[in-house]
Amino acid sequence: MPEIKYAKAIERIEDIIRKIENEEIDIDELSAHVKEAAALVKLCRDKIGKAELELKDVVQKFEEQGSDGKG
Amino acid sequence: MPQDFFSVSELNNMIRDVLTSGFPRAVWVCGEVQSYDRNKGKPHAFFELVEKDPGSQEVKARTGLVIWANTRPRIEAVLRKAENAFELKDDIEVKFLCRVDFYPGFGQVRLIVENIDPVHTLGKIAQDRQKLIAELSKSGLLQKNKTLALPLVPLNVGLITAFDSAAYHDFIDELGRSSYAFKVYLARALMQGKNAPSSVCAAIAALQSVDQLDLIVITRGGGSIAELACFDSREIVAAIAQSKYPVVTGIGHEINTTIADLAAHTYAKTPTATAQLLVARVREFVQQLEAQWQALKESASGSLQARREHVKDAVTEIRRIWQDLVAGRREHHVRLAEQLRALPLGAAARAREDLLRSSRQLKNTIQLRLQSTVTKIGHCEKLIAMASPANILKRGFSITRSGRGKLVTSALTLKEGQSIRTEFIDGEVESIVAKGA
Known part of the structure; x- marks a missing residue:
């Protein structure tokens, strides 16, 4: 689910910040963690931004269900 | 001879006279409007007022009314001026000022509408509404959709509205302006009139089968309180309560909220405001994400800086120790040089002579030692030569x-008759031992 990814991304970044601030991450891991966070930020940015609005009509479905409901 | 009967018209005219004298003034009458909607586009409006049994909802009584074309503008003006403007239509309860009339041509009583009291209708709508709200709230239907979590990033939107309506364009345009990747699944529905509730319910049901929606938006443009009354619908409330997706309503009314609004997870006033709500939520996430990313970069670079400081401190310490060592060594050298410089010149010359003398002595000693060694070696050579078996033989x-x-x-090892060989300088002889030792 994409929505879960957004929440997880924020959570993960917060987790990394906390670890850095508590000095739980050594210098070798630091760069890997920052890279991971950068990838998450990029993933979110790409999913949210720079896209045209997309429109899908579910009218067919609705009409079918509507007639089912009446029938 | 006088007639002992009336013609129909004579009777009808008499009834009319009796009625009009019995109702010298117009009277206020209340009832539910029926068969009004069929008058659209006609100059005069012929319709009925009915009274229903409060329990069974069956019609107890009905009467015919007419609004003449010349009265209509007055009635409409009164309605427009009302606090919450509404239009006459079927199923609403209305209080009319009527003159009781009898139409001799048809033999029918007809109420001629002279005026209207909108307050009554609004009051009645409000009262019915309050009753319904209390009932729905008690059953938990108004709260159910609010228990769903509104997604952090509501980009996948199920939209219920009338296609190509002003509300539709306002909503879509506002989302479009955001430049976020909104994906809208449109389920067209009737947003006014008698059939609006069932149409909206069907649209809610249709959107349930769309995967991965973030929420559903129900929106329409502003309207009169009576127009929006179709959203005070038990049916819509139930559908919203059953929805697996959170429902956000934007049923355009500035003052009052509909019951659908109350049942929704969140409500906004207009289609534009609804779209802004979604955009703001996405923006909030983006800002949070960027802030976190910024914080992470700062704390990472802070951590690096701290480590860099440590390394720098260590390097400084090592350099200091090294410098101390070098300085110590240099001092020692300087001391030695100073000591050398302190020696008098004569002493230096004497030291040189001593050195030359001792090296000469060393040379002599080595030569003597060498000679004696050579002599010893010669002596040894002689001894070795003498000891060779050839020289002995x-x-x-x-x-x-x-x-x-x-x-x-040893002679003792030889026995009588044993064969032995004897080697001389110039040859060997073989002999037999004649007698042992």
Whole structure:
């Protein structure tokens, strides 16, 4: 689910910040963690931004269900 | 001879006279409007007012009314001026000021509408509404959709509205302006009139089968309170309560909220405001994400800086220790040089002579030692030469071996009759021991 990814991304970044601030991450891991966070930020940015609005009509479905409901 | 009967018209005219004298003034009458909607586009409006049994909802009484074309503008003006403007239509309860009339041509009583009291209708709508709200709230239907979590990033939107309506365009345009990747699944529905509730419910049901929606938006443009009354619908409330997706309503009304609004997870006033709500939520996430990313970069670079400081401190410390060492060594050298410089010149010359003398002595000693060694070696060579078996044999000695070639060094080892070989300087002889020792 994409929505879960957004929440997880924020959570993960917060987790990394906390670890850095508590000095739980050594210098070798630091760069890997920052890279991971950068990838998450990029993933979110790409999913949210720079896209045209997309429109899908579910009218067919609705009409079918509507007639089912009446029938 | 006088007639003993009336013609129909005579009777109808008399009834009319009796009625009009019995109702000298117009009276206020209340009832539910029926068969009004069929008058659209006609100059006069013929319709009915009915009274229903409060329990069974069956019609107890009905009467015919007419609004003449010349009265209509007045009625409409009164309605427009009302606090919450509404239009006459079927199923609403209305209080009319009517003149009771009898139409002799048809033999029917007809109420001629002269005026209207909108307050009554609004009051009645409000009252019914309050009753319904209390009932729905008690059953938990108004709260159910609010228990769903509104997604952090509501980009996948199920939209219920009338296609191509102003509300539709306002909503879509506002989302479009955001430049976020909104994906809208449109389920067209009737947003006004009698059939609006069932149409909206069908649209909610249709959107349930769309995967991965973030929420559903129900929106329409502003309207009169009576127009929006179709959203005070038990049916829509139930559908919203059953929805697996959170529902956000934007049923355009500035003052009042509909019951659908109350049942929704969140409500906004207009289609534009609804879209802004979604955009703001996405923006909030983006800002949070960027802030976190910024914080992470700062804390990472802070951590690096701290480590860099540590390394720098260590390097400084090492350099200091090294410098101390070097300085110590240099001082020692300087001291030595100073000591050397402190020696008097004569002493230096004497030291040189001493050195030359001692090196000469060393040379002599080495030569003497060498000569004596050479002499010793010569002496040894002589001894070695004398000790060689050839030289020994020359001097008359001989070597005796047993028959098997073993050196015989003791007479006691030889027995009588044993064969022995004797080696001389110039050859060997073989002999047999005649007598043992």
